[in-house]
Amino acid sequence: MVQTVYTFGGDAPHDDPRQKDKTVTGGKGANLAEMASIGLPVPPGFTITTEVSVKHLEGIDTRPLIESQVEEALTHIECTVGKKFGDAADPLLVSVRSGARVSMPGMMDTVLNLGLNDETVEGLARTSGDERFAWDSYRRFIQMYSDVVLGVDHGLFEEALEIAKEDNGYYADTELSADDWRALVAEYKGIVESELGKPFPSDPKEQLWGAIYAVFDSWDSERAKVYRRLNDIPADWGTAVNVQAMVFGNMGDTSATGVAFTRDPATGQRAYYGEYLINAQGEDVVAGIRTPQYLTKAAREAAGAKAPSMEEALPEAYAELARVFDLLERHYKDMQDIEFTVERGKLWMLQTRSGKRTAKAALKMAVDMVGEGLIDEKTAILRVDPMALDQLLHPTLDPQAERHVLATGLPASPGAAAGKIVLDADTAEQWASRGEKVILVRVETSPEDIHGMHAAQGILTARGGMTSHAAVVARGMGRPCVSGATGISIDRASGTVRIGSHELKEGDEITLDGANGQVMLGIVPTVEPELAGDFGTLMEWADAHRRMRVRTNAETPEDCRMARQFGAEGIGLCRTEHMFFDANRISAVRQMILAESEEGRRKALDLLLPEQRADFTEIFEVMTGLPCTIRLLDPPLHEFLPHGDNEFAELSDATGLGIDHLKRRASELHEFNPMLGHRGCRLGITFPEIYEMQARAIFEAACAVQKSSGEAPLPEIMIPLVATKRELELLRALVDRVAKEVFEEQGVEVDYLVGTMIELPRAALMAGEIAKEGAFFSFGTNDLTQTTLGVSRDDSAKFLAQYVEKGIFPRDPFVSLDIDGVGQLVELAAERGRATRPDIKLGICGEHGGDPASIAFCEKVGLDYVSASPYRVPIARLAAAQAALK
Incomplete structure (x- = not known):
């Protein structure tokens, strides 16, 4: 039978590699076993694996599968600490905590002080010598268990506590006596019976099984689902459950509990960072119920606080904690987030994990640890979450x-x-x-x-x-x-x-x-941010290790300058239609669209040519020497049409045509499904003068920059929405003809390429034929996702969240590429395109170009570059490096 329960602490063996595999025992369980194996003071316990969680979530009755192993593991705890679970004379109490394979702070449930009832609380009072502590622990347990396991509103208990304090004139929980807590326990039990119609469970074994399955169930709590969705954590991972002997930080002034980091998680400074509370349990610190105190004397003095730090109040325990800090950081080679308890002067380690940190701190720690010889450059690159860089940009x-x-x-x-x-x-x-x-x-x-x-x-x-x-x-x-x-x-x-x-x-x-x-x-x-120091160092390392180039999606000089500042190596997508929406140009665009003859269209296009030429000149001046992929007009014409009487009146004044005439012409251009209608290359085929004007503007601008700077960019003319080789053949001939005319007129030539955007499934399937006419493919994964899935990205927000929640899609396919479906088309098109033209240039220019998971796929397929929005260029640079190193 597969082992589903692993013990740790005491004389438990820790040589099974499954026990330290976070996919099996979760992050918390694996690290507890690791800490115990290197001799740190860890309260003994056991971990029920994530495999049990997955079966439970599938509706399988798992208790018969694990009951005997849990009983055996419970005996291990009893033998290690010398106490019996449920023993009225000297009771063993346990905590029951979650432990997913990645940290999900506060998202799942915990139960502390489990094993208390009316008999064992008396035994705890006698063995601890502190009746108040025992009854306080009992009321904490009832409140927590009732909330987590029984589903009783925790506010009912909070209200009862506040009333008890008010009635006795108390300000803080610490002022209540043993008799006060005893009275509250009776009141809490009454609340449970009133709410549920049955008494609070007194059998410790019943309590334990209730808590275990409540923690398993908390994997599917609403807050856990939201956290998983926000952090791309698969729903089918499940959580481990850790049952551990209780140690108590609320046993007087020589006891404490705290949370600490081996470095400052906000700044990355190499300094112990954390907080603690004297005479408290862990939830008091994490929940912010009481204001915690500083860990170190230096931090207290810097803040001007008066309450003593742990270093001052509990010097021996603090010294031991500092030793553990250094040991754990050297062992895991990363900043650790630690939970600890001091019980009557003795330090106990309850958890360690790689700590969450700000982007600034992540960069500093990664660079510093390389300098300290703790890690190498590759590890530093892999350690920083690319998406976290967004905080710095x-x-x-x-x-x-x-x-x-x-x-x-x-x-x-x-x-x-x-x-x-x-x-x-x-x-x-x-x-x-x-x-x-x-x-x-x-x-x-x-x-x-x-x-x-x-x-x-x-x-x-x-x-x-x-x-x-x-x-x-x-x-x-x-x-x-x-x-x-x-x-x-x-x-x-x-x-x-x-x-x-x-x-x-x-x-x-x-x-x-x-x-x-x-x-x-x-x-x-x-x-604006300054991208130097640790950021610059890590980016240099990333650039040295990545294979793919990183370009930007931009069509204004401002965006181009920002992208270059962030390290962009060219333009992967310049959407020329965005230039047409300018308030000073829209009238000419509308005149062109509504014209009923080629002559009328050319007249309007003559007005737009100098504007387009000026646009490209500015962009090329910023991008001198770099490749610039420029998509010719793509969107459906209806997007440019007048809306409302005022706009029709303005257009009438500009053209001299009657409003009724213009409205009739607009009506003629109406399409029922414009995104699959008269757009993209279909415009270039039916109205070639539009693409002629744009090609002329591009080449005239490139020649002007060549003359002024001595170095031109490399224009890459992208023909959008191609589905057949013949479409690209016709429009490539048009572009070549215009290029020849301009070069002869200007007396100068510039290199250029003509290619297409692969955004239709047919184009991906026919990529071998299309590559005969195209020098490059740029995968427009926004539209390729729409056309492959038959889902509109503009309308899908109404249902996509539910699709992700129900596991239909692992994540939003417009945020992270649908690798199983759309990805297959990209891979197939790349393969067929290279078979025809081995030197074909391949890139991606959809929004997926800034998504690390999608970038990893692009590396696997062997694309030459990704293109992202300006603020995502550094994210793409780091993600491309990580993809190359993995």
């Missing part, structure tokens, strides 16, 4: 701008964010969906807020520390976050936020500076 707050600072909190996640205040996650998602920029303002966030945090530009919380839920998740998402901002009160009922003396309403604008924790009134101006 956008403007930051202008240091010279005036700031009206309302409050200052903790700089929990760096970056600048501005937007309208919203007070709940649903509103944040709704407003963002209609294009509003919002700041999510909460007392504290919870895992249920994940969708609103993703929709928001930034997050502001009144409570919580640097390792609270809001801080950790915001850093992972790249969202600026200010947490623990004192002086902020939120009134959800009235939709208002009071910050100091200011009362703001939902919808009012504020700005956050996640670098220093400032909250500012209104919108503060920004400045």
Whole structure:
């Protein structure tokens, strides 16, 4: 029988490679076994594998498959700690935690203090010598278990706790006595019976099995689904479950719990970073229920805080923790995110994992660790998430701008964010969906807020520390976050936020500076990023290791300059129709479209020629010496037609034609399915004068730049929407003829290529024939996805999210290439194109050109380049390097 339960700690063996395989035992289970194997103090426990989770989610009754192994593993814990599970005299208590193969902080469920009932709580009180601690632990267990396993609203317990504190005049939980907690336990049990019609389960074994399957089920909680969707985590991975002997950080002033990082996850500085709480359990730190204290004396002094750091309050435990920090970083060769507990002076390690970090920190750590000899350049390249670079590529707050600072909190996640205040996650998602920029303002966030945090530009919380839920998740998402901002009160009922003396309403604008924790009134101006230092170093390494070139999708000089600043090596797609929409040109475009004769069209095109020539001249001046793929007019003509009486009247004035005549002509041009109608090369075939004008503008501009600079770009004329060899043959002849005319007129020649965009399934299938006429293929994967799947990208948002959620598509096919379907066509077209023309140039210019997973596929197929929007060029450079190294 396949082993589905693995023990760790004590004398448990750790030599089975499956136990340290994160796909089997999850990240937490694998790392607990690893820490135990290198001699770190890990409370003993066992891991139930992800394979059981997958079977359970498929509806299989897995308990008979694992029951005997769980019983045996439980005995291992009992023998190691010398306590019995369910023993009234000296009870063993356990925690039950999730552990997916990748970190999903706060997205799944945990149960602590499991094994308590009315008998074992008395035994815990006697053995610990602390009756208050025992009853506090019991009430924590009932509250957590009832929420996670039994589905009782946790707010009912919070309300009962607040009433108990108010009735006794208490401010904090720590002020309640053992008798207070005993009374609350009775009240909590009453709440459960009232809500469920049955008593709280007292049998520890029943409690354990309930918790195990509740944790398995939390893999499919709404917040976990949202997190997986946002982070491209497959739904069929499942989670492991870890059952571990409890150690207690809430046993007085020599006990504590904390979360720490071996380096600063916000800046990447090589300094211990973290927070701890004296006399607390782990959820107190992570949930931000109590304000945690600094880990080191230096951090406390820098912040001007008075409460002692762990280094000062628990010096021996801190020294041991520092030793563990260094050992773990050397062992894993990466910054570690650690959870620990100190029980009456003894340090216990509860978790380690590669810590989430900001893009800035990721770059610094990668470069620093190469310098320290910890890792090599290839490892550094592979370690930085390409999509995380997006955090660095956008403007930051202008240091010279005036700031009206309302409050200052903790700089929990760096970056600048501005937007309208919203007070709940649903509103944040709704407003963002209609294009509003919002700041999510909460007392504290919870895992249920994940969708609103993703929709928001930034997050502001009144409570919580640097390792609270809001801080950790915001850093992972790249969202600026200010947490623990004192002086902020939120009134959800009235939709208002009071910050100091200011009362703001939902919808009012504020700005956050996640670098220093400032909250500012209104919108503060920004400045462009500086891409040097660690960023420049990593990009140099990436460029040295990648094979594919990286171009940009751009059609304005401004975008071209930005793309070159980001390292673009040419233009992969210049959409000339975007130039036609300019307010100063649209009238001439409409005259051309509505003309009823070639003469009329040429007259309008004569007006557009100098404008197009000027466009290309500016672009070529920026891109001198680089290849520039220029797509000739592609969209359906209806996109340019007048809409409304005012526009028809303006066109009538410009042409001298009657409004009724123009409306009749517009009606004649109407198409029922324009995206599959008279567009692309079909325009060039039926109205060749349009493509003649564009080709002339391109070649005249290239010749002018050649004369002025001595170095011309390489124009690559792209014929769109080709489905047959004959279409490309006719239009290539047109382009060649215009090129010859221009070169003779200008007395200078420039090199150029003519090729096509592969965006129709037939074009992919006939690529061998089409390659006889085309010197290059550029895969237009946006339209190729539409035409292959029969799905409109403009209308699919209504149902694609459900398709992803139900596993029909692994991810949105317009965001990440459908490799199984559309990818096959790309691969086939590349293969057939090369068979005809071995030196054919192959690239991709759809939005997928900036998606790392799609770029990895392009490397596999052997494309020559990818093209992405300007701000995604660095992402593509790094992703291309990673694809080449894997």
